[in-house]
Amino acid sequence: MSYQPVFAVEATDLVKTYPGARRKPDVHALDGLSFAIPAGTVYGLLGPNGAGKSTTTKICTTLSAATSGSARVGGFDVAHSADEVRRRIGYVSQGTGADPRQTPQENLVMSARLRGISRPEAIDRSRRLLAQFDLADAADRKVAKLSGGMRRKLDVALGLIHSPSVLFLDEPTTGLDPEARAEMWSEIRRLASEKSLTVVLTTHYLEEADELADRLLIIDHGRAVIEGTPSELKATLDGDALSVELFEPDVAAVRAAAQSISALRHVVVEARGTSGRLYARADDPAAIIGRVISEFDSAGIEFGAISVSRPSLDDVYLHYAGRAYQAGAALEAVSA
Numbered sequence: 487m488s489y490q491p492v493f494a495v496e497a498t499d500l501v502k503t504y505p506g507a508r509r510k511p512d513v514h515a516l517d518g519l520s521f522a523i524p525a526g527t528v529y530g531l532l533g534p535n536g537a538g539k540s541t542t543t544k545i546c547t548t549l550s551a552a553t554s555g556s557a558r559v560g561g562f563d564v565a566h567s568a569d570e571v572r573r574r575i576g577y578v579s580q581g582t583g584a585d586p587r588q589t590p591q592e593n594l595v596m597s598a599r600l601r602g603i604s605r606p607e608a609i610d611r612s613r614r615l616l617a618q619f620d621l622a623d624a625a626d627r628k629v630a631k632l633s634g635g636m637r638r639k640l641d642v643a644l645g646l647i648h649s650p651s652v653l654f655l656d657e658p659t660t661g662l663d664p665e666a667r668a669e670m671w672s673e674i675r676r677l678a679s680e681k682s683l684t685v686v687l688t689t690h691y692l693e694e695a696d697e698l699a700d701r702l703l704i705i706d707h708g709r710a711v712i713e714g715t716p717s718e719l720k721a722t723l724d725g726d727a728l729s730v731e732l733f734e735p736d737v738a739a740v741r742a743a744a745q746s747i748s749a750l751r752h753v754v755v756e757a758r759g760t761s762g763r764l765y766a767r768a769d770d771p772a773a774i775i776g777r778v779i780s781e782f783d784s785a786g787i788e789f790g791a792i793s794v795s796r797p798s799l800d801d802v803y804l805h806y807a808g809r810a811y812q813a814g815a816a817l818e819a820v821s822a
């Protein structure tokens with residue numbers, strides 16, 4: 487039996503600074519990021535665009551060097567034992583890795599041969615992977631003719647051709663239609679059931695991380711925001727979520743009106759142009775909707791739909807990052 491460390495990936499104080507373009511300041515893509523990924527799990531690296539997810543993946547897959555800090559994959563240091571690390575990992579990047587002029591079968595066999603696998607073994611592995619990913623019928627069609635979902639599945643199969651112990655999937659469902667996304671989710675769930683494989687899943691979809699990850703790390707501005715299982719993270723939040731749609735909001739007035747309702751906690755008001763949203767938490771928000779309506783009416787606040795929900799990862803992100811997940815940095819966020 488091959489040795490498998492307790493943690494498939496361990497990163498300690500990773501810093502990555504890209505030099506700024508002409509006269510622009512340096513970009514601090516990673517700013518002291520640490521995490522440990524238990525072997526045999528699906529681990530989600532979750533964060534908005536530009537959070538530092540791809541940079542983290544590139545360092546862990548030896549494609550980029552950290553400015554400082556260290557990372558170990560499969561027990562080997564990425565900087566000092568890059569070959570050992572490469573032998574143990576599969577990496578499925580955001581772009582497709584398959585040659586569009588070749589068939590899936592040819593791509594897989596070629597990839598296996600490049601890894602030093604014998605031709606009969608390469609053919610055998612490629613057939614097995616095509617069957618596993620439901621691509622057997624497309625095995626002899628040119629990749630250029632395949633749908634986006636089929637190509638993405640082929641990318642994942644290519645990442646597995648040498649039987650790695652850690653598979654890095656960088657945004658595997660970005661650009662896929664809902665049907666292809668659902669299919670990819672079930673492929674990832676199947677991979678998750680293979681205890682000898684650790685999957686590091688980079689995503690900016692909260693729902694995807696919630697659905698697939700055993701544990702997840704929320705990253706923002708190159709720093710860890712919070713880490714845990716999706717249910718642990720949701721359980722850290724007290725009460726349910728109340729959200730109110732706002733029209734032409736006066737942020738200070740909305741905040742004052744919300745704060746006058748003592749049952750509302752963790753009030754965040756965001757505004758962009760003529761629209762905005764109030765987020766708050768309460769033990770029983772449905773019971774205080776009437777109070778919200780009367781306070782807002784008497785303060786002359788224009789509002790639309792009011793919704794109440796159980797804690798979700800959106801709420802976790804809002805709570806720990808201080809702003810709504812979908813909203814960009816351009817939003818004016820005020821928390822209280």
Ligand SMILES: Nc1ncnc2c1ncn2[C@@H]1O[C@H](COP(=O)(O)OP(=O)(O)OP(=O)(O)O)[C@@H](O)[C@H]1O
Pocket residue numbers: 504505513514515533534535536537538539540541542690
């Ligand atoms: N080669 C580079 N040169 C300069 N800046 C870079 C480079 N690569 C990434 N960055 C910057 O580093 C930061 C983190 O980027 P990174 O691609 O790691 O984020 P991400 O979370 O993967 O985002 P996305 O979801 O958009 O891929 C961003 O500000 C990005 O613009």
